[in-house]
Amino acid sequence: MTEKNPLAVAKGHGPALLLLLVVTLIGLPLILPSTTLATEILIFGLAALACNLLLGYTGLLSFGQGIFFGAGAYGAALLMIHLQWGMLGALVGAALFGALLALLVGALAIRRKGIYFVMLTLAFSQMAYFLAYTLSGWTGGDNGLLDVPRPNITVAGHVLLDLADPRHFYAFVAVLFLLIFAGALRVIRSPFGSTLLAIRENETRAAAIGYDIRHFKILVFMLSGAITGIAGALYAMLLHFAPLSNIDLMMSENILIMTIVGGTGSLFGSLLGAGAIVLLGDVLSELWPRWLMLLGVILILVVVFMRGGLWGGLADLAKRLRPSPAVDGKTKEQL
Template identity: 55%
Template structure:
């Protein structure tokens, strides 16, 4: 199967997932949450799965996107599309700063530095309540309709109407990320992930490539944070905490690194299982922790890796059955 065919199949799987979610879920908000965290997983996967950077700073970009769109929609008359674009730009700028500081370190030092920066941005947000709402969060964020020239294209006046808006943006982001990872730039990121020293010896500016990956990841994650704030009508302080970074990283690892469709699978698993377990027991995090242990022990390639392994194990049986049938045929 060629790379182009795999790319179209992956896009078709993403579109199918977007269309199937309303059939299996009764809550439009829950369905939107799946796609929003899948979008954040795409940004994290670009760093971890394609560049080999284990970053605990993704919550920074998620929170920056939430606060940026919240401030713009509540304090200015900026149209919603322009506010979302500004949130992406804010995520890019912050990601450029964070990446410039972090990528000069390697291994555990890189991880600890991104975690320290996440804590720093958390306390910055906590210290300026006149802009972020402090511990209470930035409240009363509206969900404006999508309109062009006074014509309303998407009203966003209900949970499922907003899901349609989020689904369109998710498919566009998914397609854009596909083009990025399939390009020469994406293949260079894979080379850097597999052997940084060799990529540098071949003449590639490793620092610039890693910084570019950080900037793209920051833009996508900030868009996810902005959409989440518009859905919940609040930008809480927790959106920029290190716990949000852990959630995004967990979604990426659960789904499987190095595959974009895996981010959607990991987000669906995390959001839906969390919602189900929270209705069973107040201490549902204990049960979720046991599930994570099982995934870590028996599905080290994530959920997507487990699906691929199951498909590979079934394929030889069907092939051998076809060969046996051919031998028996006269």
């Protein structure tokens, strides 16, 4: 039996995925020891989801996601600090910053393929880091950007949601995550999503039948950059601080690891990967100062024995536990 592609899975189980996501969003703050930890998982889940649009659905391995994450954090913080923009305006600004930078990086990087594309995104990531380090008047340099506000949601001067309360901020991030997830699901189920999968599977054939490959790659880059920018802005608001590490190469690597561990080509897997890495970091760091070695071993085991990531592993487990339907007293295996 051939393996189902992500588009087919999304088409068949879209409502079920949304229901599963709603249950997960409600349950996270109840089962985790901290609402802040649950919020952090959702924020990095957004970043991994954006990366999955590039890697899982288009086949583009980019080390530039930290650029858009950092740009969203710095951009939203500067808009709120210096121009007194509200929450929604700052998030829109972060999305625009991320999309514009993704347009620049993507337009140049997609001129090459394979390892050369990867190296270009890596070079852009390093350039962005040293640029942020140099422009200390805007970014705070090595000290980061301090006193990042977390504006309340207001309408006509009336406070609708006090985001200083961690529970309220989690609820706001959860609703935003649900909306972006539903939008991304709609994208991958659309003809645009089918084209992305065609590019991933055979770029030469997709170009031969008339698709403008560069156009689609740039569009998905911009979409990924916008979502990652929103995630960066939310992370800065969560910490009340925009550190230089937001735009570091390590941030790009972490987002990629979350995407791969959760399962490439799976939107819900992005949340699983983010949750696994954030929780492992939180638990293992208390057990041993060199906890990154333990994390490395765990990642190797996941990659070797769960090729579809956590989502693929759970799907395989569900198939094994599901009883085979009988046909005239015989199972399919017997037939």
